[in-house]
Structures are given as structure tokens and as C-alpha cells.
Amino acid sequence: MPHQTPARLASPALPMQAMNVTNGKPKDIVVFSGGSAANSLVDVFKTVAENNKSSLSYVIPISDNGGSSSELIRVFGGPGIGDVRSRLVRLIPDDEANTDTEKGAIKAFFNYRLPNDAEKARLEWLDIVEARHALWQHISTPKKELIRSFLNLINLEIVKKVRPSSVFNFSSASIGNLFLTGARLFSGSFESAIYLLSSICQVPQNVSVLPAINTNFSHHISAGLANGTSIMGQNAISHPSIPTALPDVSVNGVSETEEHDSIEDANLPGSLPTLRKQYISFTKSEEEDLPARIERVWYINPFGQEIRPPANPKVIDALHSSQSIIYSIGSLYTSIIPSLILRGVGEAIASTSIKHKILILNSTVDRETGPSSTPFTALDFVAAIARACAESRGSFGTVPTSEYRTYVTHLVHLEGPDTPQVNKAEFSSLGIETIRLYGRKGEDGKGLRYDEKALNQALEATIGKGNVRADKSRRNTLDG
Incomplete structure (x- = not known):
């Protein structure tokens, strides 16, 4: 099937991040990550960037269609914003993290989730919109009224969307996600909404949070398994689900698609049912093995056809001005690879101006890097990243191991009973340096x-000021 590429969206021009250059060489750092897992390493990345006087850019995927984001996507369309919101709020300076200060109160406010019970959640939402909720304590009046204006807007839009066939479900809704959606609808620009939330959260000026695709539309991914089946939608890939085939399922003569088409929502008629369902409740603790390994991930349109969208131009600019990139911990196929397969990303990563291409290996395998009978090794992680970058450049199929170093130059890893296996000699033969840490x-x-x-020391020794030998005397927590 021919690739279909959507037109690039126009967006308001915002000041571009200035290139950080010393002695004619770029020094910026780009981190590819998802949301929750990499949030635990934000302070490490901040320290490394500050010590090297570098700007720091986080590239975040927007394909998540699970949790409370699924309800916002169903009713309003638009990108999956949960990971973007999570990172922006995590970047609020921690020196005032307790809720008795305004910064702490804002962090608690935008991280807050409504109750699981839909009716209790709706009533609590009204208390928040009407400024009667305890969450507003310690937030100054100017900021409170600014935030409320966008919450009131999204509330009005929710009321306008109510139909007998479709009522907004506030169950477990994230207040930060509702705010970001209200700001996007008001401005017509996802980028502007991020800028507003960044300003309110006082994200440091040398840090950027960049959606992998700058868009006002939903973008979904599909995974192809080694047994030939496909799974449509990020939530179905990450969490237990029956592999989804394209043919419609009929019940009493009515197909799933026809049933969903009778509901007024933000989806195009005929869209795949698996991309239109509510995925508000799911478990992260109980992960069933996939029936076979994931071999490839790609973007799809609402009807399941493969598309090849371009990356956010700001992501490409950040890569061109960077000396180092980091593939952070997180879900390999739903947090990292959706950003790498976008057009323009692979070519930028392959640039020789990027000196350090560091993979921080997950400390364990998960549903995406199993099944448990044949778990991914460290080399499998690197191979998946290399293939994704090659596909971004239009090259499909197996990538020769001799080309792995084009996309990964350093591997940082832990060693323990459940950690992915690392064959140091094998990586050495490929020219990829391995750094073992004690976790x-x-x-x-x-x-x-x-x-x-330990991780900060390892990154400093790799990215830092160049005198690795001098650092080794104090690197008693790692084995280079």
C-alpha cells in the first residue's frame, strides 16, 4: 500500500531555540523519551545539561490513546497529550515542591486526577471549575483566574458536545490534560498550549518540551508482530489486548464500525473501532505476553492505512544543534520508536555532528520487549532503534549490524537477574561502548x-568535558 503523508500544519511562529555552540561545535542535548518512566531521570539530565552549559530538549511522542487522554481524543480529537503534560509538570523546580508553596500547589493541581467514579468525578470537576476546590489554595489570584479561564472554556466545549449517544466521562480525568486541551482549542495551536503551560510551570528557559509531531490531529500507531498479526493503537500495544485484524466484526448483522458511527464524536466515519474506544481503565501491573515479538511499528490513518508523517520541525532543528542525544528508559516501541520513525529524524541522528548517541537500557523487559520465553537482549534494543531510524530515512528491512553505530554509540546498562543480557565483546566489535552501572x-x-x-557520572564521563581518565578515580559506582 503506498505511503500517505499528511500536509504539514502551519503554526504560530515562536522564538526558535538558539543554537548553543562552543568553538564552532554544537553542545545541546536531545532526549527521546515517553512520560512516567523517564520522569525519574529528569534531575540527572538537568544536572548534565547545566554542567556542560547545554540546552536540553525532550522529544515526546503524541500517539498515546489510553487513560483519560482516550476520552479527550474521542470527544475533541487532537494529539495524545498526557506525556507532554507529565514532563512539563515534572520540570517545575523541585526546590519548592511541597504544596504549601505556589509552585508546589501548581504541580499538585496539574497532576491531579479526578475520582474513578464518573458521577463523583463530574461533581468534583465542577468544584474545580467554580474555584471551590481545595486544590486552589496557595495559587495566586492572577494565576488562578488565568488557569480557570481555560478550564471554563473546555467545560463549555464539553457541554456543547453532549449528545444522547455521547456524554463526556470525567472518570480519572487529568486536570492538566483538560487544561492543555482547553488551551489548544482556544489558540488553535498545540505548540501555543505547550508554551502557556510551560510559562505557568516556570520551566527553565534552557529546557524545551517538543511534541514529536506538532499537530492538532490524532496520530495513531500500529505494531506488526513476527507471527504476521497487527495491533492497532498504542494502548492495545502496551496493554493486554487481542491482536486486531482490519476486517469488521459483526454482531446481529451490525458491524462494530457502524455501531461507532452512530455516536457523535471527533472520529471520521468508518474509523477503526479500536482507535475510537474509551481506554480510561486498564492495568499497568498485569501484563500478558504478546503472542509474538514486535517486529515493526508504523503510523496509521483512522482507517488503518500506513502513513509517514514528518517530524515536528523544531525536533529536527534541535537535533541539528545537538552534540549528544539520549534514548531514555521507557517503553521501547511506544515511547521511543514513535519519535524515531518520523521523516527527518533518522537522517538528523545519522549526522556526524552528533558525537554521542547514548542508549540508557531499561532495567527489565516488558510486554513490548518479550515474550518472556525469548526476552530482548541489549542488542535487540539497539537493532530496533537502528531499524526505526533507517525507516525514517526510507530504508525498510533489516539493518546490517555494521550500521548500528550510526544510531547508537554508547550503551549504559545495569546488571542483575532480570536485566537484558549485554554481550560486551559483541558491542565492542561493533564500535559501541558499554558502561555498566550498579543500580x-x-x-x-x-x-x-x-x-x-552513578548515572550522572556515566553521562558526564561520556558527554562531559572530555577528561574521562580523571573521572575514573571517582566512578566507583560504574564499570566502564
Whole structure:
């Protein structure tokens, strides 16, 4: 099927990030990540950027169609904004993180989720909109009224969308997601909405949060498995689901598509039902194995056809002005690769001006990097990244191992019972440096987590001021 490429959206011109150059060489850092997992490493990335006097750009995917974002997408369309909101709020300076200060109160406000019960959630939402909720304490009147204006706008839009066949479900809704959607609808620009929330959260000026695609429309992904089946939609890929085939399922002579077409929402008639369902409630703790390994991820239009959208131009600009890129921890196929397969990204990453291309390896495998009988090795992670970048450049199929170093130059990893296997000699033969860290146990006493100090030292030794030998005397937490 021929690739279909949507037209690039026009957006208001905002000041471009100035290129950070020293001695004619770019010094900026670009981090590819999703939301929650990489949030634990934000302070590490901040320290590394500050020590190297670098700007820091986070590239965040917008294909998530699960959780409360699924209801916003169903009713209003637009990108999956949960990971963008999560990162912006996480970047609020931690020196005033307690809720008795305005910054702490704003962090708590935008991170707040309404109750699971839909009716209780709706009533609590009205208390928030009407400024009667305790969340407003410690937020100054000017900021409170500015925030409320966009919450009132999204509330009005929700009321206008109510139909007998379609009522907005406030269950577990994120207040930050509702605000960001209200700002996007008001301005007509996702980029402007991000700028507004960044300003309110006082995100440092040297840090940018960039959606992988700058768009006012929904973009979904599909995964192809080794057994030939496909799964449509990010939530279905990440969480237990039966592989979705394209043919419609009929019940009593009525197809699923026809049933969904009777509901007034933001989806085009004939859109795949799996892209239109509410995925408000799902479990993250119980992950069933996929029936086969994921081999490839691609973008699809609402009817399931493959498309090849271009990356946000600001992402390409950030890559061209960077000396180092980091593939952070997180879901490989739904947090990292959706940003890499976009047109323009692979070519920019392959540039020789980017000296360090660092993969921080997950401390364990998950549903996307299984099944448990044949878990991904570290080399499998690198191969998936290389293939995604090659596909961004229009090259489909297996990537020769000799080209892996074009996209990954360094591998940072932990070593433990459940960590992906790392063959150091194999990586050495490919010209990829491996750096082993000693981790710490998770809060539940299970698994390993990256120690911030050790990871900071490893990144400093790689990205930093060049004198790696001098650093080794104090790097007792890592094995280079």
C-alpha cells in the first residue's frame, strides 16, 4: 500500500531555540523519551545539561490513546497529550515542591486526577471549575483566574458536545490534560498550549518540551508482530489486548464500525473501532505476553492505512544543534520508536555532528520487549532503534549490524537477574561502548533502578568535558 503523508500544519511562529555552540561545535542535548518512566531521570539530565552549559530538549511522542487522554481524543480529537503534560509538570523546580508553596500547589493541581467514579468525578470537576476546590489554595489570584479561564472554556466545549449517544466521562480525568486541551482549542495551536503551560510551570528557559509531531490531529500507531498479526493503537500495544485484524466484526448483522458511527464524536466515519474506544481503565501491573515479538511499528490513518508523517520541525532543528542525544528508559516501541520513525529524524541522528548517541537500557523487559520465553537482549534494543531510524530515512528491512553505530554509540546498562543480557565483546566489535552501572533496588524491593549519582557520572564521563581518565578515580559506582 503506498505511503500517505499528511500536509504539514502551519503554526504560530515562536522564538526558535538558539543554537548553543562552543568553538564552532554544537553542545545541546536531545532526549527521546515517553512520560512516567523517564520522569525519574529528569534531575540527572538537568544536572548534565547545566554542567556542560547545554540546552536540553525532550522529544515526546503524541500517539498515546489510553487513560483519560482516550476520552479527550474521542470527544475533541487532537494529539495524545498526557506525556507532554507529565514532563512539563515534572520540570517545575523541585526546590519548592511541597504544596504549601505556589509552585508546589501548581504541580499538585496539574497532576491531579479526578475520582474513578464518573458521577463523583463530574461533581468534583465542577468544584474545580467554580474555584471551590481545595486544590486552589496557595495559587495566586492572577494565576488562578488565568488557569480557570481555560478550564471554563473546555467545560463549555464539553457541554456543547453532549449528545444522547455521547456524554463526556470525567472518570480519572487529568486536570492538566483538560487544561492543555482547553488551551489548544482556544489558540488553535498545540505548540501555543505547550508554551502557556510551560510559562505557568516556570520551566527553565534552557529546557524545551517538543511534541514529536506538532499537530492538532490524532496520530495513531500500529505494531506488526513476527507471527504476521497487527495491533492497532498504542494502548492495545502496551496493554493486554487481542491482536486486531482490519476486517469488521459483526454482531446481529451490525458491524462494530457502524455501531461507532452512530455516536457523535471527533472520529471520521468508518474509523477503526479500536482507535475510537474509551481506554480510561486498564492495568499497568498485569501484563500478558504478546503472542509474538514486535517486529515493526508504523503510523496509521483512522482507517488503518500506513502513513509517514514528518517530524515536528523544531525536533529536527534541535537535533541539528545537538552534540549528544539520549534514548531514555521507557517503553521501547511506544515511547521511543514513535519519535524515531518520523521523516527527518533518522537522517538528523545519522549526522556526524552528533558525537554521542547514548542508549540508557531499561532495567527489565516488558510486554513490548518479550515474550518472556525469548526476552530482548541489549542488542535487540539497539537493532530496533537502528531499524526505526533507517525507516525514517526510507530504508525498510533489516539493518546490517555494521550500521548500528550510526544510531547508537554508547550503551549504559545495569546488571542483575532480570536485566537484558549485554554481550560486551559483541558491542565492542561493533564500535559501541558499554558502561555498566550498579543500580539500587526499587521501592517495592524488586528489580533494579538507576542510581542518579552513578548515572550522572556515566553521562558526564561520556558527554562531559572530555577528561574521562580523571573521572575514573571517582566512578566507583560504574564499570566502564
